[in-house]
Amino acid sequence: MIDPDNLKYTRDHEWIALEGEVGTIGITDFAQKELGDIVFVELMQAGTVVTAGKEMGTVESVKAVSEVYSPVNGTLEESNGDLSSKPELINQDPYGRGWMVRVRLSDPAQVARLMDQSSYEAYLKQEASGQ
Amino acid sequence: MERSEKLLFEIGSPGRVGIHLPECPEEPDGDLGIPAQYLRTEIEGFPELSEVDVVRHFTRLSRWNTAVDLGMYPLGSCTMKYNPKMHESLARLPGFAETHPLQPETTAPGCLRLMHELEKDLCAISGMDHFTLAPSAGAQGEFVGMSMIRAYLSERGDARRVVLIPDSAHGTNPASARLAGYEVETVPSSPNGTIDTKALRGCMGPDVAALMLTNPNTLGVFENRIVEVLGIVHGAGGLVYQDGANMNALLGKVRPGDTGIDVLHLNLHKTFSTPHGGGGPGAGPVGVRSVLEPYLPVPRVVHGTEGWRLEEGYPKSIGRVHAFHGNFGVLLRAYVYIRSLGAEGLRQVGEQAVLNARYLRKRLSGDFEPAVTSDMLHEVVFSDHSFHDLGVTTLDIAKRLLDFGFHPPTIYFPLTVAGALMMEPTECESRQELDAFVDAMLQIRHEAEHEPQILKSAPHRTPVRRLDEVAAARRPRLRWRSPTA
Numbered sequence: 001m002i003d004p005d006n007l008k009y010t011r012d013h014e015w016i017a018l019e020g021e022v023g024t025i026g027i028t029d030f031a032q033k034e035l036g037d038i039v040f041v042e043l044m045q046a047g048t049v050v051t052a053g054k055e056m057g058t059v060e061s062v063k064a065v066s067e068v069y070s071p072v073n074g075t076l077e078e079s080n081g082d083l084s085s086k087p088e089l090i091n092q093d094p095y096g097r098g099w100m101v102r103v104r105l106s107d108p109a110q111v112a113r114l115m116d117q118s119s120y121e122a123y124l125k126q127e128a129s130g131q
Numbered sequence: 132m133e134r135s136e137k138l139l140f141e142i143g144s145p146g147r148v149g150i151h152l153p154e155c156p157e158e159p160d161g162d163l164g165i166p167a168q169y170l171r172t173e174i175e176g177f178p179e180l181s182e183v184d185v186v187r188h189f190t191r192l193s194r195w196n197t198a199v200d201l202g203m204y205p206l207g208s209c210t211m212k213y214n215p216k217m218h219e220s221l222a223r224l225p226g227f228a229e230t231h232p233l234q235p236e237t238t239a240p241g242c243l244r245l246m247h248e249l250e251k252d253l254c255a256i257s258g259m260d261h262f263t264l265a266p267s268a269g270a271q272g273e274f275v276g277m278s279m280i281r282a283y284l285s286e287r288g289d290a291r292r293v294v295l296i297p298d299s300a301h302g303t304n305p306a307s308a309r310l311a312g313y314e315v316e317t318v319p320s321s322p323n324g325t326i327d328t329k330a331l332r333g334c335m336g337p338d339v340a341a342l343m344l345t346n347p348n349t350l351g352v353f354e355n356r357i358v359e360v361l362g363i364v365h366g367a368g369g370l371v372y373q374d375g376a377n378m379n380a381l382l383g384k385v386r387p388g389d390t391g392i393d394v395l396h397l398n399l400h401k402t403f404s405t406p407h408g409g410g411g412p413g414a415g416p417v418g419v420r421s422v423l424e425p426y427l428p429v430p431r432v433v434h435g436t437e438g439w440r441l442e443e444g445y446p447k448s449i450g451r452v453h454a455f456h457g458n459f460g461v462l463l464r465a466y467v468y469i470r471s472l473g474a475e476g477l478r479q480v481g482e483q484a485v486l487n488a489r490y491l492r493k494r495l496s497g498d499f500e501p502a503v504t505s506d507m508l509h510e511v512v513f514s515d516h517s518f519h520d521l522g523v524t525t526l527d528i529a530k531r532l533l534d535f536g537f538h539p540p541t542i543y544f545p546l547t548v549a550g551a552l553m554m555e556p557t558e559c560e561s562r563q564e565l566d567a568f569v570d571a572m573l574q575i576r577h578e579a580e581h582e583p584q585i586l587k588s589a590p591h592r593t594p595v596r597r598l599d600e601v602a603a604a605r606r607p608r609l610r611w612r613s614p615t616a
Contacts, residue, residue, distance in 0.1 A: 034549075039604035062600045063543040065302070087605065 007095070008071070008111050009120035015095065016071045018111050023072055026099045027059065027090065030124055035061040038087045043068075043079040043101055050076055050103055052110060057100060059090065072110045074103040134594045136191055140611050143178035149185065176613035195594045197538050203564050205491075207510045207541035207553025208301065208349055210379050210401035217471065218405070218464040227463055232455035236441050242459065243439035247432045249466045250416075256469070256477065257375070258388025259395055259418025263427045264462055265453040269376055272396030272415030273307035273343070278449045279419060279426040280341050280370050280394060281311055286447070289368065291340035297326050299350060299545045301374060304343045313340060320547060323505040324350035328359055335367045341394075345374040346387070349545040349553070351488065351507035353380070361391040370394065378402045379557070380485055380509035383478025393420050403465035414461040428452045483558035484509045487565060491554055494569045498576040502548040509557075515550030523579040523586050525550040530597060531578070531589035535571035 007015045013031035016023040032038065043057035050056045050070035057068045057079075079101045082089060090098035105111070115123060163170070197204070204211035222228065230239050250262040266272040277294070284291055294308040297318045305315040318334055321327040325348065342364045346354045354360060364371050370393040379402045381387070387395045399405050400413035407413065419427065429448045430441035441456070472480065485508045492501060492511040502512040515525040529539035529552070541553040556565060578585045590596060 037601040037604075039601060060604075062604060064546055066546075 008114035008116060009123075010069065010071045010114060011123065012069045014069060014071050016111060016114065018105070018108060021105050021108055022077065023074070023103050023105055023111065024099050025056075025071060025101050025103060026094055027068060028120070029094050032091050032094045032098070035059060035066060036063050037061055038090045041083040041087045041090070041100070043083070044076055046076055046078055048076045050074055059087075068100065070103065071114055072103060072105050073107055074105040076101055077104050078102045134195075136188065136195075138611055139178040139180060139185070139188060140176055140613070142184060142188065143180045145179055147179045147181050147184070149180060149182040199559075202536050202538070203556065203560050203568055204538040205540050205554045205556050205568065206538060207512065207544075207555040208376055209407070209541065210376075210398070210509075210555060210557055211407065211538075212379075212401075212404050212557040213559040214404050214406050214464070215468070215471075218467045221467050222460055222463050227460075230459075232459075237438065240439040242456075243432050243441070245466055246456070246459075246462060247434065247439070249462055249469070250432070252466070252469050253397060253416055253418060254388075256382070256386070257378075257395055257397065257418050258386030258390075259392075260388070260421045261424045261427060262416050262418045263431070263452075264414065264416045265428045265451075265457040266396070266415040266417055267453055267458050268413040269301075269374070269396055269398045269401075269415040270303040270307055271452065272398075272417045273303055273372070273374065274310055275415075275428060275449070275452050276372050276394040276396055276417045276419075277308050277311035277313065277341070277343075279417075279423050280372065281313070282426045282447065282449055283370075283423055284340055291369070292338045293336075294340055295331070295334050295342045295364075295369075297344065297348065299324060299348050299547050300343060300345055301349065301376060302544075304345070304374060308341075308343060318342075320348075322503075324348055324352045324503045324547070325354050325356065325505075326360055328356055328363065331360060331363055335363055335369065337368065339364070339367060339369045341370045341372050343372045343374060345377060347377045347380050347508045347510075349377075350503050350512050350548070351377070351380070351510040351555075352503060352505050353385075353508055357390050365391070376401060377509060380481060382481035382484075383474065384481055388418070388420070394418070394423065399461055399465040404468045405461045405464040412458040412461055414458050414465065430456070480558050481509075484556075487556040487558060487560055488554070490562075490565055491556055491569065494566075495572055498573060499552070502551065510553060510555035512545070512548055513552045513554075514548050515552065518550075518579055521579045521583055523583055525552055527583075527586040527589060528552065528572075528575055528579075531575050531586050532571060533590040534592045535567075535574070537568055537571060 006017050009015050009028060013028045014025055015028050016025045038059055038061045040060040052072050053069055055067045056070040059066055059068060080099050092098065199211050199213055226241055230242055236243065246264055250264060253262045254260065266275050292314055293316055294313040295316050295318050296304050296308065297320055299320050308315050316334055319327050319330050344354065346357060348354060361371055373387045373392045373395045375395050375397040378397055395418045396415050398413065398415055400407050405414065425445060425447040426449050429443045429445055429451060431445065433440060433442045488507065488509050488511050492507065495513065499513040500517045502514050515528065518524065525542050529542045532539045542551065544551055544553060575586065588597065
């Protein structure tokens with residue numbers, strides 16, 4: 001369903017896969033590992049207008065509650081209903097069945113400004129050395 | 132040794148009773164005022180027990196408990212200090228203990244005077260102009276403080292939308308600001324854990340109502356650019372709220388009011404040694420500068436020609452925030468603490484708390500990695516970074532500490548530190564107790580290197596072993612159900 005070569009990443013560890021004007025969004029493998037076992041997911045309702053860099057949901061793990069930020073501007077079309085009963089899907093399959101929302105982008109060109117896979121990996125290395 | 136304790140529902144037997152009551156001389160007749168569908172004569176599975184059943188059950192459970200009366204409780208940012216027993220005996224004086232919140236206030240002048248004097252003492256300690264004692268915890272204090280800021284700005288026709296909060300803040304800060312109707316924006320910290328003033332300047336604007344600041348911050352580091360921070364926020368027309376959860380470090384050294392802080396809450400159950408008591412009751416008094424005084428909650432204690440009384444006639448007040456007069460028993464204990472220590476005693480509390488935390492840092496730094504290199508005050512945060520290659524995590528370290536009889540430190544907070552272990556020993560611990568804690572931590576480091584499986588399966592000496600926290604969070608079982616129901 002999701003083509004890994006097509007993913008773009010944010011500095012807050014969300015990914016987005018764009019198909020036409022609709023982007024599928026989730027959190028990265030790095031993010032789910034940092035959070036640990038996820039026990040609860042709360043996402044905004046379909047129809048909500050989301051803004052790049054602003055909260056669009058929260059994930060709760062045994063360690064902490066974290067906000068999930070929208071990578072783009074747009075309108076939320078659908079959220080992954082399976083996550084309410086199976087939040088562990090994010091740990092098991094962050095780029096597949098653990099997807100979180102689909103957003104209809106108001107400006108699809110925004111995606112081009114996000115990191116591609118190699119820049120995201122470089123960003124993770126840089127973050128790790130800064131710790 | 133693993134132990135278990137049956138529930139009261141599981142140890143009873145039909146017909147067993149604790150207290151034999153005399154027969155009821157006549158059945159009550161007529162309408163009790165309770166609709167018939169809510170009346171019942173039987174409760175399915177209701178436990179029937181003798182007195183000794185109940186006493187033994189709860190006494191056994193109490194022996195599984197951990198408490199500051201049993202040992203060091205270094206829960207960072209919680210200031211789990213010892214609660215002197217003198218507070219308890221004074222709180223039990225009949226003049227206090229037998230006072231009823233509904234008796235005429237003129238018959239309890241001593242209680243009102245004590246509240247007034249506590250307000251004055253908190254003003255003297257913090258440098259604020261006025262205090263309300265009503266809020267029952269730090270988070271409620273934050274909400275009250277932010278509500279007063281909102282009322283003040285609205286009245287000036289300057290309703291602003293945004294509250295700025297550093298990324299290292301206590302989680303209650305953003306929640307309180309949101310409840311008070313604000314949008315929250317996060318200000319990043321600089322590498323030494325203090326506010327990044329450059330980033331703060333970038334965030335500041337005409338829509339920012341306030342900055343919420345914890346000082347010293349959650350890494351225990353004093354915001355040494357506090358005057359510059361206040362200048363930036365005040366210069367753009369905003370107010371500054373200080374979360375006083377970490378006030379223990381500043382006692383007798385820094386008065387937040389003197390630095391220009393507009394609103395401050397104090398946690399009496401932290402800094403002023405009242406019991407945390409399983410989450411409550413606490414007290415989170417809020418201090419304000421004079422400009423915010425008209426907005427303080429009601430009722431307020433005043434002294435007039437007829438003596439001490441409670442006054443509600445403040446038209447700009449944000450209103451009542453607590454039933455009756457706050458958690459009076461907690462206020463009383465804090466008053467006793469302040470008066471028995473005096474100014475010099477409180478200064479020593481702050482100094483000793485900082486000395487104890489720095490001693491822990493000094494002794495542990497070779498084996499655990501401090502989160503920041505800058506000087507900290509009352510608490511020290513380590514990361515589990517140097518344990519990664521050993522496959523050991525902060526959770527394993529915390530669980531193993533239980534085997535040595537220590538309550539673990541705060542873990543995985545602040546979020547800005549990976550695998551944080553946040554320790555606050557308080558001033559109450561002796562050198563011997565601190566050394567015993569350090570020895571346990573060094574033993575854990577040794578085990579991580581040589582026998583990590585001991586840590587992965589810890590704790591071993593507690594009534595129950597490692598609990599399945601994931602299952603407990605995903606599928607919580609919060610009530611007992613009769614197996615026959």
